[in-house]
Amino acid sequence: MSPGASGGSLRVASYNLKDLALDRAAAARVVRQIDPDVLCLQEVPRRLFSTWRVSSFAAECGMSWSGRHRGSGGTTIFTSPRVHVAQSQHVRLAVPAMRRTRGYAVTLVGPAGHQPLVVASIHLGLDPAERERHAGQILAAVASGGPVVLAGDVNEVETGRAWASIASALVPVSPPAPTFPADSPQSRLDVVFASPTLTVLPHREVTLDVRDLVAASDHRPVWVDLCVGADSVLAADRGA
Numbered sequence: 001m002s003p004g005a006s007g008g009s010l011r012v013a014s015y016n017l018k019d020l021a022l023d024r025a026a027a028a029r030v031v032r033q034i035d036p037d038v039l040c041l042q043e044v045p046r047r048l049f050s051t052w053r054v055s056s057f058a059a060e061c062g063m064s065w066s067g068r069h070r071g072s073g074g075t076t077i078f079t080s081p082r083v084h085v086a087q088s089q090h091v092r093l094a095v096p097a098m099r100r101t102r103g104y105a106v107t108l109v110g111p112a113g114h115q116p117l118v119v120a121s122i123h124l125g126l127d128p129a130e131r132e133r134h135a136g137q138i139l140a141a142v143a144s145g146g147p148v149v150l151a152g153d154v155n156e157v158e159t160g161r162a163w164a165s166i167a168s169a170l171v172p173v174s175p176p177a178p179t180f181p182a183d184s185p186q187s188r189l190d191v192v193f194a195s196p197t198l199t200v201l202p203h204r205e206v207t208l209d210v211r212d213l214v215a216a217s218d219h220r221p222v223w224v225d226l227c228v229g230a231d232s233v234l235a236a237d238r239g240a
Contacts, residue, residue: 008111009201010083011035012119013223014151014174014190016042017216019074020053026209027216028060031078034206034223038109039063039078040121040151042219046074046101066107073103075121075152085109086116091141093134100125104138104152114228117198118144122152124162131155131162139169149226151192153219158188166193173200174222183214192224199227 013036017027031039039061045053051067054076058065063078064085072090079085087108095102102125110116120142124131131154142148150170156163158172170193178185194200204225213220 008228009225010037010109010111010117010228011223011225012038012040012149012151012192012194013221014040014042014121014153014192015217015221016123016153016190016219017044017057018218019043019045020057022217023212023215024057024060026212028057029212030208030216030221031061031063033208034221035080036063036078036223037080037083038107038119038149040105040119041076041078042121042123042153043074044076072105073101073123075103075105075123077105077107077119077121079107079109083109083111093137095125095130099127099130102130102134106142111228115146117147117149117226117228118142119149119151122150122154124153124155126155128156128161131160132165135162135165139166143169147195147198149192149194149198151222153190155189163191170194171196173198173226174224175203179220179222181218182216182220185220190219190222192222194224194226201225201227 013034058078065078066088085107090105091103093102104120104122106120108116172191173194174192178188179190180187
């Protein structure tokens, strides 16, 4: 990751897009309303015309995309013009034959003049043992000695072993509200975890049209504002 703005806050969001198989215009409206600096995505299109579809969606959201996500199991990361990205990588995780591919996306990003953050988008699988194994592998891979944020769909709630594995190193910092299914949320599957050294700012609610939330995906998005400097430059740019 590399510095970009001069200081302030960093809004990190996570959203499972269900392969953009539902209402992509509604999904883009949701993202624009949240206005994240870093957007961790799961279930982005992976097959026919996937690069064009993801790139077009990034433009519809007013965000930038690295243009690469092969091997990531449908995860990727968008960034806003308010931050600068030094590195982006998509990593495949081992799964048994005939099982859905899994992976994660990781980027090094941050405001100018401040220590950059490692931010990873994750989407754990449906098998509990696989989730726990992948959680440990991702944690080991992204450990940098500096602040880390993991955001995504962990496919289990707080009592799960993968959740416990991540929480042994990072703190769940997004609001403790259910995110799935979108039309009547019952389970908190989508979450942002962050290094305990990072300061979490008071949560700012965003007015989102419930019709868009239900039309866009079967998951609801989550987001958090992290303090990365003394001045709230990014927050001020956003008009917060």
